[in-house]
Amino acid sequence: MKTIRIGMIGLGTVGGGTAAMLEKNRGFINKTANANIVMDKILVRDITKDRPGVSSDLLELLTDNPDDIFLNDDIDIIVEVMGGTEMALTYVKRALNLKKHIVTANKDMMAVHANDLFKLAEKNKTVLLYEASVCAAIPIVEVLKKSLAGNKIHRIMGILNGTTNYILTKMDSEGVEYSEALQDAINKGYAERNPDSDVMGYDPGRKLAILAAIAYNMRVEYDDVYIEGITKIKAEDISYASELGYRIKLIADAKYIDNGVKVHVNPVFMPDTHPLARVDGVYNAIYIESDMAGKIMLYGRGAGADATASAVIGDIIAIAKDICENSIANNGYTLFNERKIIGHKDAVSQFYLRMSVKDSPGVLSKIAGVLGGHNVSIYSVVQEKAHDELAEIVIITHSVVEENMQNSLQEIINLDIVNEIGSVIRVEDEE
Amino acid sequence: MKTIRIGMIGLGTVGGGTAAMLEKNRGFINKTANANIVMDKILVRDITKDRPGVSSDLLELLTDNPDDIFLNDDIDIIVEVMGGTEMALTYVKRALNLKKHIVTANKDMMAVHANDLFKLAEKNKTVLLYEASVCAAIPIVEVLKKSLAGNKIHRIMGILNGTTNYILTKMDSEGVEYSEALQDAINKGYAERNPDSDVMGYDPGRKLAILAAIAYNMRVEYDDVYIEGITKIKAEDISYASELGYRIKLIADAKYIDNGVKVHVNPVFMPDTHPLARVDGVYNAIYIESDMAGKIMLYGRGAGADATASAVIGDIIAIAKDICENSIANNGYTLFNERKIIGHKDAVSQFYLRMSVKDSPGVLSKIAGVLGGHNVSIYSVVQEKAHDELAEIVIITHSVVEENMQNSLQEIINLDIVNEIGSVIRVEDEE
Numbered sequence: 001m002k003t004i005r006i007g008m009i010g011l012g013t014v015g016g017g018t019a020a021m022l023e024k025n026r027g028f029i030n031k032t033a034n035a036n037i038v039m040d041k042i043l044v045r046d047i048t049k050d051r052p053g054v055s056s057d058l059l060e061l062l063t064d065n066p067d068d069i070f071l072n073d074d075i076d077i078i079v080e081v082m083g084g085t086e087m088a089l090t091y092v093k094r095a096l097n098l099k100k101h102i103v104t105a106n107k108d109m110m111a112v113h114a115n116d117l118f119k120l121a122e123k124n125k126t127v128l129l130y131e132a133s134v135c136a137a138i139p140i141v142e143v144l145k146k147s148l149a150g151n152k153i154h155r156i157m158g159i160l161n162g163t164t165n166y167i168l169t170k171m172d173s174e175g176v177e178y179s180e181a182l183q184d185a186i187n188k189g190y191a192e193r194n195p196d197s198d199v200m201g202y203d204p205g206r207k208l209a210i211l212a213a214i215a216y217n218m219r220v221e222y223d224d225v226y227i228e229g230i231t232k233i234k235a236e237d238i239s240y241a242s243e244l245g246y247r248i249k250l251i252a253d254a255k256y257i258d259n260g261v262k263v264h265v266n267p268v269f270m271p272d273t274h275p276l277a278r279v280d281g282v283y284n285a286i287y288i289e290s291d292m293a294g295k296i297m298l299y300g301r302g303a304g305a306d307a308t309a310s311a312v313i314g315d316i317i318a319i320a321k322d323i324c325e326n327s328i329a330n331n332g333y334t335l336f337n338e339r340k341i342i343g344h345k346d347a348v349s350q351f352y353l354r355m356s357v358k359d360s361p362g363v364l365s366k367i368a369g370v371l372g373g374h375n376v377s378i379y380s381v382v383q384e385k386a387h388d389e390l391a392e393i394v395i396i397t398h399s400v401v402e403e404n405m406q407n408s409l410q411e412i413i414n415l416d417i418v419n420e421i422g423s424v425i426r427v428e429d430e431e
Numbered sequence: 432m433k434t435i436r437i438g439m440i441g442l443g444t445v446g447g448g449t450a451a452m453l454e455k456n457r458g459f460i461n462k463t464a465n466a467n468i469v470m471d472k473i474l475v476r477d478i479t480k481d482r483p484g485v486s487s488d489l490l491e492l493l494t495d496n497p498d499d500i501f502l503n504d505d506i507d508i509i510v511e512v513m514g515g516t517e518m519a520l521t522y523v524k525r526a527l528n529l530k531k532h533i534v535t536a537n538k539d540m541m542a543v544h545a546n547d548l549f550k551l552a553e554k555n556k557t558v559l560l561y562e563a564s565v566c567a568a569i570p571i572v573e574v575l576k577k578s579l580a581g582n583k584i585h586r587i588m589g590i591l592n593g594t595t596n597y598i599l600t601k602m603d604s605e606g607v608e609y610s611e612a613l614q615d616a617i618n619k620g621y622a623e624r625n626p627d628s629d630v631m632g633y634d635p636g637r638k639l640a641i642l643a644a645i646a647y648n649m650r651v652e653y654d655d656v657y658i659e660g661i662t663k664i665k666a667e668d669i670s671y672a673s674e675l676g677y678r679i680k681l682i683a684d685a686k687y688i689d690n691g692v693k694v695h696v697n698p699v700f701m702p703d704t705h706p707l708a709r710v711d712g713v714y715n716a717i718y719i720e721s722d723m724a725g726k727i728m729l730y731g732r733g734a735g736a737d738a739t740a741s742a743v744i745g746d747i748i749a750i751a752k753d754i755c756e757n758s759i760a761n762n763g764y765t766l767f768n769e770r771k772i773i774g775h776k777d778a779v780s781q782f783y784l785r786m787s788v789k790d791s792p793g794v795l796s797k798i799a800g801v802l803g804g805h806n807v808s809i810y811s812v813v814q815e816k817a818h819d820e821l822a823e824i825v826i827i828t829h830s831v832v833e834e835n836m837q838n839s840l841q842e843i844i845n846l847d848i849v850n851e852i853g854s855v856i857r858v859e860d861e862e
Binding site: 017021022024025028029031032033034131136137138139142143146147148149150151152217275278290291292293294295296297298299300301304306307309310311313314316317318321322325327328329330332334336 | 448452453455456459460462463464465562567568569570573574577578579580581582583648706709721722723724725726727728729730731732735737738740741742744745747748749752753756758759760761763765767
């Protein structure tokens with residue numbers, strides 16, 4: 001049995017989890033890989049830092065000298081779990097040029113630099129695997145790359161962020177406002193003290209870029225993704241959604257349309273009957289529509305040390321097995337399709353609008369008039385007396401071009417009968 | 432670009448779907464595989480048979496002479512989609528011995544002969560892929576073999592049969608009896624005129640054997656699976672389930688316990704809150720519990736020409752790519768764990784009992800006494816006046832050893848106060 005040596009970059013949550021999993025399940029991992037997989041060196045910034053909970057065996061592997069990993073000919077696979085973009089990218093490029101195989105959990109890097117890295121791996125005939133970069137243990141990267149490889153993918157919709165799904169689920173089940181649900185997520189360790197990366201939608205945006213590139217064999221990058229977070233969602237919106245047969249979810253959506261790919265992350269009214277509407281708490285799920293496989297959903301924990309380590313180890317085993325079988329196949333450059341991204345203004349969708357208006361006759365007709373003038377037709381409307389001299393109007397539109405919607409809102413907000421536009425949220429069609 | 436030639440055995444629903452998909456998506460399939468994949472010959476029993484809907488291009492490839500495929504050195508991959516056991520097994524063994532790679536959709540064969548075939552593939556350094564043999568387009572085989580390879584699998588529970596799930600869903604949503612729901616499934620083409628393979632649980636039993644072997648790296652075969660079908664489920668049971676917070680599903684369950692693996696297919700009261708409880712209609716789903724990845728669910732269409740073809744084509748692309756990259760890795764014999772199957776009498780579970788009894792004082796106490804005498808303790812009980820002098824008792828037990836449950840039922844049925852034991856159905860614990 002051949003020995004395969006790993007050089008790991010980073011020993012944070014994911015790195016610690018990976019090392020621990022390799023140790024814990026060593027017996028059958030080695031049998032499955034038909035290789036003796038050994039952690040050889042771990043590159044860290046500060047070798048003297050106190051690392052509670054890290055075993056003394058692991059501490060002996062630490063180094064702060066990159067050459068100990070890169071110039072070590074015994075090391076076959078570099079596992080990059082340091083995170084961040086610049087330094088990680090430098091390391092990964094160096095490793096690929098030195099013909100090391102790469103396993104990375106780095107979504108920030110992959111969402112921006114996948115194209116360059118794929119080319120570099122192709123050139124050097126090395127393998128670059130990145131299952132852990134999207135939704136941890138949910139095996140979406142491999143499923144898109146391989147199992148569904150013969151399918152034309154029409155659409156990928158996902159709940160790709162557990163923090164925001166926890167917050168929305170809590171707002172729904174307990175009727176609390178965003179700020180209270182966020183505080184609870186912070187207290188439970190599901191959200192960071194600075195939660196922007198999650199609640200503003202940046203994190204699921206990165207994951208979506210990675211998935212869309214695989215699914216559409218096209219260069220799709222983080223900057224291509226139109227992103228709205230969940231910070232403006234009110235308890236009131238959640239309650240209206242429920243009344244109308246929907247649940248509000250932060251949906252990452254990569255849809256193939258005739259003239260290109262639309263990549264959006266934003267809150268969506270999902271019909272109760274849609275499988276994604278039922279994904280609650282910190283769970284993630286990805287729903288794929290394709291021409292032959294039909295509708296498929298993958299569901300699981302999208303974050304956490306153990307779940308992320310599971311994906312890293314799966315990739316390590318795959319490479320180790322191939323090295324031992326002498327059957328390493330380089331990735332192949334798969335982003336061969338012409339790059340066509342649809343701007344969000346051209347996207348088409350139904351909308352939910354909630355606005356506070358003067359409670360006087362003719363108000364609804366004026367608003368409907370403005371909408372109609374912009375080709376926005378109304379699917380359903382609810383008007384309720386709010387308080388004082390105000391009423392609340394909730395409108396769901398038919399499918400409209402986003403730009404028309406935005407233009408009509410510009411006009412509506414200037415009407416003297418309109419006090420405030422409370423919320424504008426996209427609505428997913430019934431199946 | 433190298434040309435990879437396919438010899439296909441069988442041109443039924445799945446074979447036709449596979450050929451059509453290869454034609455329809457040829458452009459990007461070839462780009463992804465980096466190979467020119469060509470259907471070369473199709474072996475059928477009767478070359479003169481009328482085949483409506485099959486293109487003339489395909490008809491030209493038909494042969495009834497096996498040597499046209501097996502002895503053709505240009506053919507790299509044999510796709511076995513004829514189904515059945517004996518003849519298919521003979522063909523697949525011959526092909527492996529001739530160093531052809533195999534893609535099969537044959538669950539009957541894999542559920543019984545996987546062990547022999549894995550050894551034969553290993554010996555001949557050929558690849559044997561069988562994603563399509565379990566739940567069509569749901570990529571469960573690859574996910575278990577690769578993505579979760581580093582995990583200790585605790586349990587796999589699945590709704591592995593769309594026909595029975597359609598019937599149970601219809602009984603639930605419309606309150607109809609089994610026979611009416613079955614007739615509807617036959618009318619819609621979801622069930623065959625002889626529906627035994629589905630409704631008796633044989634089909635999901637085969638799929639479970641295949642999955643358990645992968646998950647536990649152990650020889651598990653169809654005969655090891657304890658199987659009960661859905662034919663005895665009454666509308667009444669479905670209605671009690673709903674009242675008590677459950678939904679009845681036909682669950683295939685492979686659970687690792689200290690002393691071995693329990694492999695069961697039977698109807699189960701699933702708690703409403705369990706993701707599998709919400710899988711409706713013809714959809715399938717597989718729920719996997721493992722040490723690091725946690726809980727993962729895969730959901731999709733588990734049958735049909737297109738969905739099955741999707742899996743076949745995924746496997747073909749994988750092999751074609753590896754041939755072209757000169758990176759064929761033989762399967763490796765993975766059933767290395769000692770074979771330990773737990774008999775169903777030793778299995779432990781909660782039970783739902785529905786029985787009709789004489790409506791007289793002391794009846795419940797007598798029944799509870801018998802149960803208690805066999806170490807079966809009661810979790811909850813409902814007693815309702817039925818009609819005439821009969822009452823209906825519904826009991827949910829705590830977790831008990833199956834043999835104790837069966838022994839107590841033997842005794843209960845002989846009590847003169849008991850008119851009939853209506854149903855005995857396993858109950859899944861709340862999470």
